[in-house]
Amino acid sequence: MSKEIIISIISDLHCCHSSAKDSKSSTILFSDKLREPTIEHPIEALKKMINHEALKADYLFCPGDLSDKIDIQGLISGFNFINEIKNEFDCPLFITTGNHDIDSRRKYKEFTSAVYPTKYFTSSYPSKNTLEKQNYWADGYYIFEDANSIILNLNTSHESLNEEDAKKIQIPKPILQRIDSDLKSRDTSKVLIAQFHHHPIKMSNSKLEYRDNDVIENGDKLLEMLIDNNCDLVIHGHKHIPMLTNHNNLPIFSSGSFSSLQNVAEHSGFNTFHQIKLIPNGKSKNLKIKTWIYTMTRGWKQSADPYFWFPPNTGFGSRENVVNLIDKVERAMTKKEKMNFTDFLKEIPEIEFLTPYEQEKLETELKKKSIEFVPKLPLNPDYLTNYSKNG
Amino acid sequence: MGKIIFNARYNSISKIVDSFIENDHYLELITDSNSIISGPRGCGKTTLLKMLTPEAIEIAKEKNLNIQTPSFLGIYIPADKQWLIQHQNIEKKITEKEKYEPIILSLLNANVIIAILNSVRQLINSIECEKEIKVELEFKFIKQIKYTFDLPNEFPNTISSLKLYIYKIVNELNISINKFYYKFISVDEISFNFLSFIDCSFIASSIHDIYYTTINNQELKNSNSPKWALCFDELEISPNWLVKKIIKINFRSANQNLLFKLTATPNADLFDDERYVSKAQIEHDFNIIPCWIYNPTSGKKWKSFCENYILKKYSIENLEEILLKHKFNDAMRYSEKQLKGVTNHSDFREGSILWRILKDLAAEDNDLHDYLVRKEIDPENPKDNSLTSDSVHRKIKPIICFRYYFGKSRSRKAATLLYYGYEYFIELTDGNPRSLLRLANLYDRHLKLKEIVPLQVQANYIYKFAISNYNDFVDDPLGYSNKDYSLKSLIDDLGFALHNIIVKDKFTADPVTSFKLSSSDPAHLRKLVEYGLEIGVFQLVENISIKKIRDITDKKIRLSYRLYPYFNIPKRVYKEKSIMKILKSDFSKHPNLFENGSH
Numbered sequence: 001m002s003k004e005i006i007i008s009i010i011s012d013l014h015c016c017h018s019s020a021k022d023s024k025s026s027t028i029l030f031s032d033k034l035r036e037p038t039i040e041h042p043i044e045a046l047k048k049m050i051n052h053e054a055l056k057a058d059y060l061f062c063p064g065d066l067s068d069k070i071d072i073q074g075l076i077s078g079f080n081f082i083n084e085i086k087n088e089f090d091c092p093l094f095i096t097t098g099n100h101d102i103d104s105r106r107k108y109k110e111f112t113s114a115v116y117p118t119k120y121f122t123s124s125y126p127s128k129n130t131l132e133k134q135n136y137w138a139d140g141y142y143i144f145e146d147a148n149s150i151i152l153n154l155n156t157s158h159e160s161l162n163e164e165d166a167k168k169i170q171i172p173k174p175i176l177q178r179i180d181s182d183l184k185s186r187d188t189s190k191v192l193i194a195q196f197h198h199h200p201i202k203m204s205n206s207k208l209e210y211r212d213n214d215v216i217e218n219g220d221k222l223l224e225m226l227i228d229n230n231c232d233l234v235i236h237g238h239k240h241i242p243m244l245t246n247h248n249n250l251p252i253f254s255s256g257s258f259s260s261l262q263n264v265a266e267h268s269g270f271n272t273f274h275q276i277k278l279i280p281n282g283k284s285k286n287l288k289i290k291t292w293i294y295t296m297t298r299g300w301k302q303s304a305d306p307y308f309w310f311p312p313n314t315g316f317g318s319r320e321n322v323v324n325l326i327d328k329v330e331r332a333m334t335k336k337e338k339m340n341f342t343d344f345l346k347e348i349p350e351i352e353f354l355t356p357y358e359q360e361k362l363e364t365e366l367k368k369k370s371i372e373f374v375p376k377l378p379l380n381p382d383y384l385t386n387y388s389k390n391g
Numbered sequence: 392m393g394k395i396i397f398n399a400r401y402n403s404i405s406k407i408v409d410s411f412i413e414n415d416h417y418l419e420l421i422t423d424s425n426s427i428i429s430g431p432r433g434c435g436k437t438t439l440l441k442m443l444t445p446e447a448i449e450i451a452k453e454k455n456l457n458i459q460t461p462s463f464l465g466i467y468i469p470a471d472k473q474w475l476i477q478h479q480n481i482e483k484k485i486t487e488k489e490k491y492e493p494i495i496l497s498l499l500n501a502n503v504i505i506a507i508l509n510s511v512r513q514l515i516n517s518i519e520c521e522k523e524i525k526v527e528l529e530f531k532f533i534k535q536i537k538y539t540f541d542l543p544n545e546f547p548n549t550i551s552s553l554k555l556y557i558y559k560i561v562n563e564l565n566i567s568i569n570k571f572y573y574k575f576i577s578v579d580e581i582s583f584n585f586l587s588f589i590d591c592s593f594i595a596s597s598i599h600d601i602y603y604t605t606i607n608n609q610e611l612k613n614s615n616s617p618k619w620a621l622c623f624d625e626l627e628i629s630p631n632w633l634v635k636k637i638i639k640i641n642f643r644s645a646n647q648n649l650l651f652k653l654t655a656t657p658n659a660d661l662f663d664d665e666r667y668v669s670k671a672q673i674e675h676d677f678n679i680i681p682c683w684i685y686n687p688t689s690g691k692k693w694k695s696f697c698e699n700y701i702l703k704k705y706s707i708e709n710l711e712e713i714l715l716k717h718k719f720n721d722a723m724r725y726s727e728k729q730l731k732g733v734t735n736h737s738d739f740r741e742g743s744i745l746w747r748i749l750k751d752l753a754a755e756d757n758d759l760h761d762y763l764v765r766k767e768i769d770p771e772n773p774k775d776n777s778l779t780s781d782s783v784h785r786k787i788k789p790i791i792c793f794r795y796y797f798g799k800s801r802s803r804k805a806a807t808l809l810y811y812g813y814e815y816f817i818e819l820t821d822g823n824p825r826s827l828l829r830l831a832n833l834y835d836r837h838l839k840l841k842e843i844v845p846l847q848v849q850a851n852y853i854y855k856f857a858i859s860n861y862n863d864f865v866d867d868p869l870g871y872s873n874k875d876y877s878l879k880s881l882i883d884d885l886g887f888a889l890h891n892i893i894v895k896d897k898f899t900a901d902p903v904t905s906f907k908l909s910s911s912d913p914a915h916l917r918k919l920v921e922y923g924l925e926i927g928v929f930q931l932v933e934n935i936s937i938k939k940i941r942d943i944t945d946k947k948i949r950l951s952y953r954l955y956p957y958f959n960i961p962k963r964v965y966k967e968k969s970i971m972k973i974l975k976s977d978f979s980k981h982p983n984l985f986e987n988g989s990h
Contacts (some may be wrong), residue, residue, distance in 0.1 A: 338530065340523075372547045374526075381525045385547045 003148060005191055008057040009253075009274040010046075010085060011064065011237035014100060014260035015078035016071035020075065023178055026068050027258035028296075037217040038299075042259050043081045045299035047272060049292065052090050057089040059151065059277065064197030070107055075121050086214035092205025094144065095126045097157045098197040098237060099214070102291055104157075104166040114161045126153065139175055143182050150186050152179065152226075156216055157201040169198045171215045176225055191278055191285060192231045198238050199254060201247060214238070223247055232278060232285045235361035240264050242272050242291060242310035244355055251316045256309075259294075269309045273300055281319075286317035288354040304379065306361050311378030315353035322358050325350065326365050329384070333371050337389040341373070341381040351377070407441050408450045412699045413458050415692055417442065419680045423618070425642045425651045430682030431927030433825035436654040439682075440622040440940055441467055443652065445513050463618040463650055464514075466595070468506040470625035470767055478630050480572050481833045490578050493587035494568065495980050500586035500594055501561045503621065507598050508550050510619075514602070515550075524609060539597055540585055543854050545590060560584040570741035589952040592641050592649055595621055620650040627656050627925070653749075656925040657683065684822040685933050697817045704831070705838040710813055713837065714844055719792045719814025720745055725846055726796065726808040739775035739784045748795045749773045758898040759791075787900050789961035790893060797894045797959060810956045811849035818962060819853060821952040823927060857956035864928045864954070871919060881919045881974075884951060886958030888973050893961060904960065905932055905949035905967040910973055920948065922968070927951055932964060946968045 014027040023030065029042055038044040049055075066078030079095075086093040103114045111117055118125070119137060127133050132142040132153075140158030144151040160166035183192070200219030216222060226234060227250050234252045240263040242256035256272030257264055264271060270293035277288040291310050292300040302312035320328070328348050333339060345352060352361060359377045366372065370388035373381035417578045420426055420439055428436045441447055442458075442633045443465025451458045463869040472794035478495060485491040511532070515525050533548035547550035567582040570617050586594075603616035626634055634653070641651050684690045701707050715721075720737050723744045735741035739749065753760045753770035763770045766783045775784040792809060810819070816834075820826040833852040844852075885906070908917055921943065923929040956964050 370544070374547050374549050375551075381520070383530075385530075385546050387544050 004280070006056060007057050007059045007061055007146060007193070007235075007278070008055070008085070008089060008091075008098065009061045009063070009235060009241040009255045009276070009278050010082060010258045011062060011255035012098065012240055012257035012260045013062075013066050013081065014068035014074070014079045014257070014262070015066060015081065016068040016074035020068065020074070020372045024066065025265070026262060027260050027343055028294075029078070029081070031073045042271065042300075043084060045294065046085060047088055049300040050067065050085075055089075055275065057091050058087055059091055059149070059193075059272070060086050060093045061193075061195050061235055061255075062093065063195050063235055063330065064096050064157070065100040065237060065260070066095070066098070067100055068260070069100055070105075070117065071102045071139075072117050072121060075101060075117065079122060079125060092144070092146075094151055094153050094195055096153050096195055096197055097126070099157050099160060099166060102157045102160050102166070105163050126155075139178060140171075141175065141179060143179075143186070145186060147188070149191045149193065150183070151290050152183070152192070152231075154194065156180070156196045156198040157185055167214070168217060169214055171222055173218075173221075176218070177220060180225045180229065183225075188230055191233075192226075192229060193233045193235065193278075194226050194231055195235045197236060199236050200252065201245065202235065203239050203241075203254065223250065223252075224314050226250065230283075232266070233276065233287065236341065239268065241267070244275070244316060246287065246316070249284070250349075253289070256291070267309075270294060270303070272310065277391075279368050281317060283297045284317060285317045286315065288313070288315050306376035306378040307356070311356045311359060313378045313380055314356045315357060316355055318350040318353040318358065320350040321349075322354075322361050325354075325362055329362075329366060329371060333384060333386040334356040335389070337386055339384045341383050398885070404441055404444060404446045405450055407438055408447050408458075410698060410704075411438065411456075411458065412450075412484055412703060414696050414699075416680050416682055418459065419678055420545075420652065421459060422678065423462060423650070425677035427638075427653050427655050427677060428680045428682060429655045429657055431657060431823070431915065431925060431930075433823045434682040435824045436682060437624050438692070440465065440624050440652060440654065443467070443620055443622055445510060445640075448570055449513075449517060461620070463620045464510065465620045465652070466503075466506050467622050467623045468502055468624065470502075470623070470628050481568060482630075484572060485578055487578075490581075492632075493583055494564065494581065496588070496591075497564055497584060497586040498561065498628070499633060500589065500591050501557050503595060504586070504598070505554055506556055506621075507595060507619070508554055511598075511602055512550050518606075523983045528605055528609050530601055532889065535601045535605060535829055536598065539601060540594075542585070557586075560586070560726055572831055573860055585718045589854070590635070590640060591621070592646060592651075595619060596646055596648045609790075613786060618648055620649055620652050620661060622652045624654055626653050638677075642911070651677075657681070657931050658921045658924045681823065685931060687829070689822070690818075693820075693822045694817050696824075697820065700824075700827060701838070705841070707841060710816070713841060714813040714816050714834075714849065715811065715846065717814045719788055719809070722809050722811065722846065723748060723792055737790075739773065739780075741772060741774040744775055745788065745792075749791050752791055752795055752798070756794075762900060763896060783900070789963055790898075790900070790902065793893050793959065793961050794898070797890075806847070806850040806854035807956060807959055808846065808850045810853040811846045815853065815962065816849075819856070819955065820951050821927075823951075823953070826843070826860065826953055829859065853956050857954060860953040861957045862950070864923075864926065867926060869922065871915075871922070874915065876915065876917050876919075878923060878928065881916070882950075882954070884974050885970075886954060886960070889950065889960050890958045892973075894959070901966050903968040903973060904963065904965045905947050906970040906973055907945050907947060907967050908943055908970055910944050912969075916970065916987070924948070928954070932967075 011188065013029050015029045015031060016023050016027060018024070018030040018032050035040055035041050035044050038048055062082050064067050066082065067074035082093065082095065097118060101118050103111065103117055106114060108117060126136055132144065135142040136153065136155060140155040142153055146154065154171070156169050156171065159170060159172070161178070198214060198216045200216050200223050202215050228247055231250055234250060235255060236252070237255050237257070239254050240257035240260055241254065243254040245252040245254070253276065255274055256270070256283070258273060259271050273292045273294070275290045279286045279288065291302065291312050293303050293309065294300050303309065325348065332344065354377070356378070363373060363377055371384065371386045373384050375381055411923035412835070416435070420428065420443070430436055441463055444467050445464050448460045451460065465476055481494065483492065515529055518525060529550060530548045533550060533553050536542070536553065537544065537548070542556070546556050561581050564584060567576065567580065570576045571578060571581055592808070599619050603758065615738070621687060623637070631696050637651065637653070641649070648720065681689070684693050698710060701710050707713060720743065724733070727744065730744065730747060733744045733747050739746045750771065750773055753763055753773060760770045763773055766779060768779055777949055796807070796809060816830065820830055823904065830852070831838065833856055834844060861882070864882060867878060871877045889904060893904070908920055920929060924931065924943070928951055930951050931943070932949055950958070950960070952962055
C-alpha cells in the first residue's frame with residue numbers, strides 16, 4: 001500500500017418509524033422524520049457537514065444495526081439513508097448485519113425465516129454484486145479487493161436464527177478456516193480492513209459494570225487469524241460507545257452509535273460519526289481518527305472537550321512509548337517558552353499517532369513539568385508552551 | 392407554557408437582539424456617562440445591559456437592524472449568587488470591616504475579571520487576521536496580565552487557563568470561608584488572594600490598557616481603543632456597602648478607559664452622602680434611568696414601546712382596530728343585557744346604560760344620592776351636561792361601573808368584562824416588557840390572524856394574565872413565606888381591601904387606590920413593601936428624588952396594574968392613604984407583624 005486511505009464509519013443507526021414501541025428512547029433517526037430543519041435530521045445535518053468541511057472518503061463502512069428491533073420500515077429507510085451518504089462520498093459502501101437487523105425473535109410470523117426481511121427488503125443488500133451477496137448469505141462473509149485494499153465484510157449475526165442462538169455469537173470454525181485461506185491467497189501489501197457487528201473482545205459498559213454477554217465467543221481466534229493475515233484495522237459496532245483498543249498491535253475500533261440512544265443517553269454521551277485515515281508507515285499503518293458528535297442544536301461538530309466520550313482527534317501506531325516521548329518533548333522545550341505545533345511535529349511526528357490513552361497520559365505528565373499543548377492534543381494544538389520559562 | 396416566558400438572563404444574545412426594540416431607556420444608556428438603570432424585576436434591565444456587549448453590537452450590525460450602537464464596549468457582569476450566599480454566611484460571624492470586605496471584594500473582582508476575559512475572547516475572535524496572529528495576541532495579553540498582577544507561572548498564557556486559575560483561587564477562598572464558618576480555622580487563616588485588596592476599576596482599567604497595548608504592538612489595524620463599560624447586572628443582591636463603594640469610588644473619578652452601568656431596584660439604597668449625589672449630578676457624572684411608569688410621559692413612552700413591539704412581531708400598525716377601544720358603555724351594555732329599555736346612547740345621556748346604572752345606584756345608595764345632589768345633578772335623572780361631564784360623570788364612571796358590576800350579592804364569572812380593549816392591553820402590562828410578552832402570547836392567535844378580539848375573549852385572557860402574575864408574586868421564593876405575615880398576606884389584604892373600598896364601602900368620588908408608608912410603620916411591613924417594589928408587586932407613582940432614593944416613606948405607591956384584574960380594582964389612580972389604615976382590619980390576625988417593633 002502506498003497511498004493514504006480515508007474511511008468513513010456510520011454505525012448503529014437503529015432507524016425505525018416514530019410510532020414503533022419505545023422508539024423515542026431508542027433512537028433519534030426515524031423513517032418519517034421531516035428533513036427540515038436540516039440540523040435536526042442527523043442525515044441531512046451530516047450531508048451538510050460533509051459539504052461544508054469538504055470531507056472525502058475512499059470507503060464508507062456501516063458495521064450493522066440499520067434498523068431498531070427489526071423494524072422493516074427502519075431497515076428500508078436506514079439503508080436509503082446510508083446510501084445517501086455513500087452518494088455524497090461517491091465511494092464503495094460496506095454494510096454488515098447487526099442483531100437488530102435480524103428477526104431472531106420471529107416478530108414477523110408471515111416470513112419463513114429470521115433473515116427473510118433482511119435478505120429481501122432490497123436487492124442490493126449488503127452488496128449489488130451477486131457473487132458477494134451469495135457468499136455473504138451462504139457463508140456469512142465476503143471479501144472485496146481493489147487496487148489498494150482488501151475488505152473482509154463478516155456477518156456475525158449469520159447464525160442468530162432464533163432467540164437462543166442470538167445470545168451466543170460465534171463464527172463457525174470452518175468459516176474461520178475458509179476466511180483464513182481466502183485472505184492468504186491475496187496480495188499482502190494491500191491494506192486489510194475487517195468489519196463486523198459484534199465486538200471480538202470483552203468491553204465494559206462503564207467503570208462500575210461489566211455486563212457483556214454478547215461478545216463473539218471465539219473472537220480471540222478471529223483476531224489471531226486476522227493478525228496472522230496482517231490485518232490493519234478491525235471495525236465493529238454494537239456497543240455504541242466509541243473505543244480504540246490495541247490488541248497485539250492490531251487496532252480494534254469500536255464505533256460510536258450514529259443515532260441510537262441506547263448505552264449513550266445513560267452515559268450522557270453523544271452520537272458519533274468517524275473518519276479514519278490509514279497512513280503507510282513501513283509495513284504497518286498509522287491511524288488518524290477524527291470524530292464528530294451530534295446535537296440537535298449544533299448538528300455535527302467536533303467536540304471541544306478533549307477527553308470526554310472520545311477525543312475529537314486521536315490516533316494509533318506511535319512506535320515511541322509515552323515515557324520516551326515525555327523526555328523528547330522536555331528536551332525540545334528546554335529553552336523555549338513557546339513552540340509552534342507544526343514545527344514541533346517536524347521534530348516529533350509520533351505525537352500525531354498517540355491513542356486516546358497515550359494522549360491523556362502524555363499531557364498529564366507534561367503538565368507536571370509546566371509544559372502544555374494549547375489547546376489540548378485532541379483539539380489540534382496551535383502551540384506547545386513551557387510556562388516555567390515565562391517572563 | 393412555563394411560568395417565566397422571557398428572562399434575558401437565560402437567553403442568548405442573539406435572541407435578545409432579535410426581539411430588542413430601541414427605546415428611550417436604551418438611548419440614555421448608550422450615552423458616554425455612568426448610569427444607573429432603576430426598575431423592578433422584568434422591566435428589561437438585563438436586556439438593556441446585554442445590548443451593550445460586543446456580541447450584541449456585532450449581531451445587530453450583521454442583521455442590519457436599525458439600532459444605534461454605543462461608542463463604548465459593554466462588559467456584561469452577571470451578579471454571582473455566591474456573593475449573597477457567602478455574604479449571608481459570614482455577615483453574622485465577622486464583624487470587623489477590614490476582614491470582611493476583602494472577602495466580598497475578591498468575589499466581585501473575580502466576577503469582573505471573568506466577564507472581561509469573556510469579552511476579550513469575543514474581541515480577539517472578531518479581529519480580521521490570521522489565526523496565528525490571534526493566538527500570539529492572546530499569548531502576549533495573558534503573559535502581560537500575569538506579569539502586571541504578579542500571578543504565578545503555573546498555567547499557560549491562554550484566556551481559558553487564566554479563567555481556570557481565577558476559579559481555583561475563588562474556590563480556595565470559598566473553602567476557607569466554610570472552614571471558618573464551621574470553626575475549623577480562625578478568621579486570620581482565611582486564604583486571601585491577589586483579588587482581595589484591589590479595586591475592580593483598577594483591575595478593569597489595567598486589563599483594558601494591556602489589551603489595547605498588545606493589539607497595537609501586534610501592529611493590527613484596529614488602532615482605536617474604546618472605553619469599556621462595566622455593566623453590573625443584579626448588583627442589588629450584593630451587600631449594600633459594596634454597591635455604595637462602587638458608586639462612590641468610580642462615579643466621580645474620570646477614568647479614561649471605563650464607564651459604569653449598574654442596575655438597581657426602585658428602592659435601592661445607593662448613596663451614603665447626599666451632598667456627593669447633588670454634586671455628582673450637577674457635574675453630570677451619571678444618569679439615573681427609571682424603568683417604570685411614573686408620570687404621563689413615561690406612560691406615553693411605554694405605549695410607544697408596546698406598539699413598536701406589536702408592529703415588529705405581528706406587523707400590526709393599528710392595534711386599536713384589533714383590540715377595540717375600551718368603553719365602559721360597551722362593557723356594561725354587554726354585561727347587563729337584562730336591563731331592558733336602554734338606548735344606544737353613549738355615556739350618561741338620558742336613557743343610556745350608564746345613565747340607567749347611575750340612576751339605579753343612586754336610588755339605593757344614599758351617599759351617591761347625596762353626592763349627586765351636591766353636584767347639582769338630579770339623582771332621578773342623572774344625565775350629564777357640559778358642566779358635569781368632565782368634573783363629575785367622567786370621574787365617577789369607573790367607580791359606578793365597578794359598584795354596579797360587583798354590587799349587592801351578584802354572582803359574577805371569574806373574568807370581569809370591564810377589562811378589555813387596547814388601552815388596557817398596554818396599561819395592564821405596567822411598563823414591564825416581560826409582562827407584555829406574557830399578555831401578547833395569550834392574544835397570539837388573534838394577533839397573527841389580525842382579527843378583532845371579542846370583548847369576552849379579551850376579558851378571559853386578561854383574567855388568565857392576572858392570575859399568572861398573582862401566582863408568580865405570591866410564590867416568590869423570597870416572599871417571606873416563613874413569616875406569619877408574608878408577601879402573599881400583604882398582597883391579599885391590600886388587594887381585597889382596595890376592592891372593598893371601591894365596591895362595597897361608602898361611596899366616594901375619590902376613593903383610596905394607593906398607599907403610603909410612614910416612619911412609624913412596622914419594620915417587617917416596610918420590608919415587605921420594599922421587596923414588593925423590587926419584584927414589581929408595587930409601583931411607585933412618582934420618580935423618586937435621587938437624593939433620597941431609598942427613602943420610600945410618604946411616597947405614593949400602588950399595587951401593580953398587573954394585579955388589578957385579579958382583585959377587580961378599576962385602573963385609575965385616585966387618592967392615597969396610610970397603609971396601616973387600609974390594612975387595619977386585618978392586623979389582629981397577624982400579631983407577629985408587630986413583633987419587630989417600629990422602624
